[in-house]
Amino acid sequence: MRNGGVSFWWQQVGLPSPTDRLDGDVTCDVAIVGAGLTGLWTAHYLHEADPTLDIRVIEAEFAGFGASGRNGGWLSSELPGNASAYAAQAGEDGVERLRAAVRATVDEVIDVAAREGIDADIVRSGVLHVARSQAQAERLDGELSATQVAERIRVADAVSGHFDPDCARLHPAKLVSGVARVVRERGVRIHEGTRAVAIEPGAVVTDRGTVRASVVLRCLEGFTAGLSGHRREWLPMNSAIVATAPLTDAQWREIGWSGAELLGDEAHAYCYAQRTADGRIAMGGRGVPYRFRSRTDVDGRTQDWTVESLRSTLTTLFPSLAGVAIDHAWCGVLGVPRDWSASVSFDPATGLGHAGGYVGSGLTATNLAGRTLRDLVRGEDTDLTRLPWTNHRVRRWEPEPLRWAGVHTLYRLYRAADRREDAGLERTSRIARVAHRVAGR
Ligand SMILES: Cc1cc2nc3c(=O)[nH]c(=O)nc-3n(C[C@H](O)[C@H](O)[C@H](O)COP(=O)(O)OP(=O)(O)OC[C@H]3O[C@@H](n4cnc5c(N)ncnc54)[C@H](O)[C@@H]3O)c2cc1C
Numbered sequence: 001m002r003n004g005g006v007s008f009w010w011q012q013v014g015l016p017s018p019t020d021r022l023d024g025d026v027t028c029d030v031a032i033v034g035a036g037l038t039g040l041w042t043a044h045y046l047h048e049a050d051p052t053l054d055i056r057v058i059e060a061e062f063a064g065f066g067a068s069g070r071n072g073g074w075l076s077s078e079l080p081g082n083a084s085a086y087a088a089q090a091g092e093d094g095v096e097r098l099r100a101a102v103r104a105t106v107d108e109v110i111d112v113a114a115r116e117g118i119d120a121d122i123v124r125s126g127v128l129h130v131a132r133s134q135a136q137a138e139r140l141d142g143e144l145s146a147t148q149v150a151e152r153i154r155v156a157d158a159v160s161g162h163f164d165p166d167c168a169r170l171h172p173a174k175l176v177s178g179v180a181r182v183v184r185e186r187g188v189r190i191h192e193g194t195r196a197v198a199i200e201p202g203a204v205v206t207d208r209g210t211v212r213a214s215v216v217l218r219c220l221e222g223f224t225a226g227l228s229g230h231r232r233e234w235l236p237m238n239s240a241i242v243a244t245a246p247l248t249d250a251q252w253r254e255i256g257w258s259g260a261e262l263l264g265d266e267a268h269a270y271c272y273a274q275r276t277a278d279g280r281i282a283m284g285g286r287g288v289p290y291r292f293r294s295r296t297d298v299d300g301r302t303q304d305w306t307v308e309s310l311r312s313t314l315t316t317l318f319p320s321l322a323g324v325a326i327d328h329a330w331c332g333v334l335g336v337p338r339d340w341s342a343s344v345s346f347d348p349a350t351g352l353g354h355a356g357g358y359v360g361s362g363l364t365a366t367n368l369a370g371r372t373l374r375d376l377v378r379g380e381d382t383d384l385t386r387l388p389w390t391n392h393r394v395r396r397w398e399p400e401p402l403r404w405a406g407v408h409t410l411y412r413l414y415r416a417a418d419r420r421e422d423a424g425l426e427r428t429s430r431i432a433r434v435a436h437r438v439a440g441r
Contacts, residue, residue, distance in 0.1 A: 001307070001325070001326050001327060001328065001329060002327065002328045002329070003301050003302060003307070003328075003329045003330070004297075004298075004299045004300045004301030004302070004329075004330055005299060005300060005328075005330065006065060006069065006070065006299055006300045006330065007069055007070040007172070007173065007241075007300055007328075007330045007332070008241070008243040008282065008327070008328035008330060009069060009070065009073075009171055009172045009173035009174070010064070010069050010070075010173045011328065012171075012173065012278075013171075013173045013174060013177065015062075016062045016063075016177070017062070018059075018061060018062045018192035018193030018194075019062075019190075019192050019193075020189060020190060020191055020192060021191060021192065021193040021194050021208060022058070022191040022194040022206055022208040022209050022211065023208065023209065024208070024209040025209045025210045025211075025212070026056065026209065026210075026211055026212070027211075027212040027213065028054040028055065028056045028189075028211065028212075028213050029053045029054045029055065029213060029214065029215065030043075030046060030053055030054070030055045030056070030213055030215040030216075030217065030377070031056050031058060031203075031204045031211045031212075031213035031215070031216045031217070032055065032056070032057045032058070032217045032219055033057075033058045033196045033199060033204055033216070033217065033218050033219060033220060033227075034057075034058070034059065034066070034218070034219035034220040034221070034223070035057045035058075035059035035062075035063035035064070035065075035180065035190050035192070036063075036064065036065075036066045036067060036068035036069075036176070036219060036221060036366070037068040037175075037176055037179065037362070037363070037366035037367070037370075038068075038219035038221065038355050038356055038362075038366045038369055038370060039057050039059075039217070039219035040057070040063065040068075040176065040179045040180055040183055040370075041179065041366055041367045041369070041370025041371070042217060042219065042355070042369070042370040042373045042374065043055050043057055043183045043188045043370075044112075044179060044182060044183050044186075044188075044370065045370050045371050045373075045374040046373075046374050046377065046378075047183065047186050047187070047188055048186075049374055049378060050378070051186070051187075055188045055189075056188070056189045056190075056191060056211055056213070057183075057188060057189070057190040057191065058191050058194050058195075058196050058204055058206055058211060059190055059191065059192045059193075059194065060193070060194065060195040060196070060223075061192065061193070062192045062193070063176065063177065063180035063190055063192065064172075064173060064176035064177055064180060066221065066222065066223060066332065066333070067221060067222060067332045067333065067334050067362065068172060068175075068176040068362075068363075068366070069172055069173045069176050069177075070172065070241070070300060070330060070331070070332035071172045071239075071332070071362075071363055072172075072239075072241060072262075072272045072273070072274060072282065072284045073169055073170045073171060073172050073262075073274050073276075073282070073363070074127065074167060074169070074262050074264075074272060074274070074361075074363060075106055075109055075110075075122070075167060075168040075169070075170050075363050075364055076106070076127060076164075076167045076262070076361060076363065076364055077099075077102055077103040077106050077164060077166040077167055077364065078102070078361045078364075079095070079098060079099055079102060079361070080102065080341075080342045080358040080359060080361040080362060080364075080365035080389075081337075081339075081340055081341035081342045081357070081358065081359050081361070081389070082339060082340040082341045082359075082441055083095050085339040085340065085341035085392075085394075086098060086341060086388040086389065086392070087388075089388045089392055090387075090388030094387070094388035095388065097383070097386075097387060097388070098387050098388055098389065101368055101383075101384070101387055102364055102365060102368060103166050105364045105365070105367050105368045106124075106166055106167065106168060106364055108367055108368075108371075109168075109175075109364065109367050110122055110124060110168060112367075113175065113178065116178065116179075116182045117178075118174070118175060118178030118179065118181075118182070119174065119178070120170045120171045120172075120174035120175040120178060121169070121170055121171040121174060121276075121277035122168050122169070122170045122175075123168060123169045123170075123260040124165075124167075124168040125167070125168065125169050125259055125260035125261045125262065126163055126164055126165040126166070126167050126261050126262070127163070127164050127167040127261060127262040127263070127264060128149070128152050128153055128161055128162075128163050128261050128262070128263050128264075129142065129161060129162045129163075129164070129264050129265070129266060130149055130153075130155045130158045130160075130161045130263065130264070130265050130266070131158070131159045131160045131161065131265070131266045132155070132156075132157045132158055132159060132265055132266070132267070132317075132422075133157075133159065133421045133422055133424075133425075134159060134421075134424075134425070134426040134427075135421035135425050135426060135427055135428050135429065136159065136265065136266035136267065136421065137159045137160045137266075138426070138427055138428065139266050139428055140160060140161070140162055140266045141162075142160045142161045142162030142163075143162060143163075144160060144161035144162060144163060145160060146158050146159055146160060148161065149161035150256065151256075152256070152259075152261060153255065153256055153257045153261070153263055154254075154255050154256035154257075154318075155255075155263070155265075155317050155318070156316065156317055156318065156319055163261075167262060169260045169261075169262055169274050169275070170363075171276070171277060172363075191206075191208075191211075193208075194206050194207065194208045195207045195208075196227065197227075197228060198227070198228045198229070199216055199218055199227065199352070200216075201216070201350040201351055201352055202214060202216070202351065203216065204216055213351075214351045215351045215353070215377055216351060216352055216353070217346075217352075217353045217354060217355070217373060217377075218230075218352070218353070218354040218356075219354065219355055219356060220335075220356065221234070221333075221334060221335040221356040221357075221358070221362065222234070222236040222237070222296065222332070222333025222334050222335045223236070223296060223333065224236075224335055224356065225294035226294075226296070231294060232396035232397045232398075232399065232403075233337070233396060233397075234335035234336060234337050234356065234357050234397075235290065235294065235335070235336040235337075235338075235397050235403065235407065236290070236291070236294050236295075236296050236333035236334075236335065236336075237286075237289060237290060237333060237334050237335075237336045237359075237360070237407075238286070238287060238288055238289055238290060238291070238297075238302075238331050238332070238333060239284055239285070239286060239287070239331060239332060239333075239334060239360060240284060240285065240286075240287040240288075240302040240306045240307075240310065240329065240330065240331035240332075241282055241283065241284035241310070241329070241330060241331070242282070242283055242284075242307060242310045242311060242314070242326045242328070242329045243276065243280050243281070243282045243326070243327055243328045243329075244280045244281045244282075244283075244314070244321070244324050244325065244326055244327065245280065245324060245325040245326075245327050246278060246279040246280050247279055247280065247281065247321070247324065251320065251321065251324070252279070254320045255318045255320060255321070257275055259275075260274075260275055261275075262274050265317070267418045267421075268414035268415075268417050268418050268432050268435070269285060269286050269411065269414050269415055269418055270285065270286075271283055271284065271285040271310075271313045271317075272284050272285070280327070281314065281318075281321075283310055283313065283314050284310070285309065285310055285313055286411060287302060287303065287305070287306030287309055287310065287331065288302075288303050288305065288306055289407050289408065289410075289411045290403075290404065290407040290408065292400065292401070292404045293400055293404075294403075296333050297331055297332070297333070300330035300331055300332060301330070301331070302329050302330060302331035306329070306331065307326065307329045310329070311326055334358065334359060334360050334362065335356045335357045335358065335359070336357065336359050337357040337359075337394045338394050338395050338396060338397050338440055339394045339395075339440055339441075340359050340439065340440065340441045341357065341359075341389065341392060341394065342355075342356065342357040342358045342359070342362075342365060342369070342389050342392070343355070343356070343357055343389050343390075343391070343392035343393070343394065344369045344372045344373055344376070344387075344389050344390055344391075344392075345376075345390070345391045345392070346373065346376035346377055346391075348379065353373060353376060353377065355369035355370070355372070355373050356369070357394075368384070368387075369389075371384055372384040372385060372387065372389075372390065376390070406438065409438070410435050410438055410439055413431050413432070413434060413435035413438070414432060414435050416429075416431050417429035417431040417432035417435065
């Protein structure tokens with residue numbers, strides 16, 4: 001089994017070497033820090049709106065090195081973040097507008113990919129959420145019976161399910177490298193191998209020179225804490241994935257997974273899975289949730305404990321796959337704000353802006369955030385700039401060691417709640433409710 005190497009997705013398409021490193025000081029119109037999907041979509045839509053803009057993207061490694069090239073490939077219509085936090089800012093109507101905008105964005109991504117010739121193994125196959133205990137079923141409130149779930153995928157001990165058709169399966173590295181290619185072809189410079197060390201109004205200071213620009217956009221998601229002055233802003237939460245060896249036709253038949261629908265459960269320490277285009281199961285989950293002092297992994301290597309825990313989840317859902325080999329394991333970080341809700345912000349007075357904090361549902365949200373940042377930077381008042389995540393403010397995380405102790409306690413509580421629910425508890429465990437309160441969700 002390979003562990004790390006950034007991700008299985010990148011190993012499949014080939015790890016790129018950084019290109020177009022910054023070579024001394026430059027001046028441009030817009031400087032974007034971070035070449036994940038947030039930064040790249042923002043560059044794409046800003047350039048489309050005004051092709052005369054000189055846009056530079058500053059990237060420490062290579063475009064797609066972060067979560068955008070490592071994720072589970074769920075292009076999903078799920079709300080990125082906590083509905084009650086958005087409702088506090090913009091009421092229920094605001095939450096519904098955000099939900100509708102995210103849902104419509106699934107098609108926007110699919111359309112752009114088709115238009116621009118990005119082949120990212122996209123199938124608009126929907127997602128099957130499965131409840132495996134009475135407590136999970138109560139939370140899910142799904143319309144599918146156990147028999148109907150089994151007609152789609154035979155998950156052991158499924159009690160009920162919910163199918164959301166507005167969701168697509170994709171190959172993360174193919175999508176992000178495709179978007180990077182498109183923006184480069186339009187003339188946007190992506191300065192890879194160039195690390196930002198500080199951001200200030202009018203400038204990005206990097207290890208290879210200073211980029212001066214009247215607009216500076218921070219798009220660093222789980223890496224935000226690495227930037228001076230932002231350590232306690234968004235917590236870098238780990239997520240890890242294992243990819244099995246290709247399954248045989250008989251194995252696929254045995255588990256009844258004949259389509260490309262995505263699959264997730266309703267545990268508190270939930271799992272998410274996809275059937276890859278080359279016939280594997282890629283299954284992800286939390287594992288070790290957080291590293292002390294907001295450290296991030298080096299090249300996607302994850303802990304052995306996490307690999308074993310994901311292997312165990314896989315065989316709990318599909319006992320017939322007990323002997324199947326795991327070919328690859330990796331992890332990455334996502335950005336978690338203190339109220340578990342994303343924000344897209346821009347201050348015209350300073351020219352500083354940012355987007356992120358999607359808490360694990362960023363694949364669709366990055367595109368919506370990119371279009372929202374475009375409108376904010378251009379000073380336009382649109383349906384997008386009126387969404388409740390615009391200029392959403394949130395307090396910072398606690399200092400260490402409280403932050404580390406808090407997050408680890410939280411996930412111990414979630415795992416304890418899952419164990420009690422698996423043992424037959426009929427309602428959501430009180431332990432999970434306490435954990436939610438501790439988390440501030
Ligand atoms: C394992 C995993 C599974 C996931 N699964 C899903 C999923 O199935 N569906 C879903 O919707 N979401 C999923 N997510 C979340 C989703 O991938 C992210 O929300 C999304 O990719 C965030 O994109 P981004 O561009 O904001 O950040 P990133 O893609 O992380 O990009 C940030 C970039 O900044 C660069 N960088 C870091 N520090 C610096 C610096 N100092 N200077 C310059 N550049 C820097 C990094 O190298 C990186 O390229 C998952 C995340 C992980 C980690």
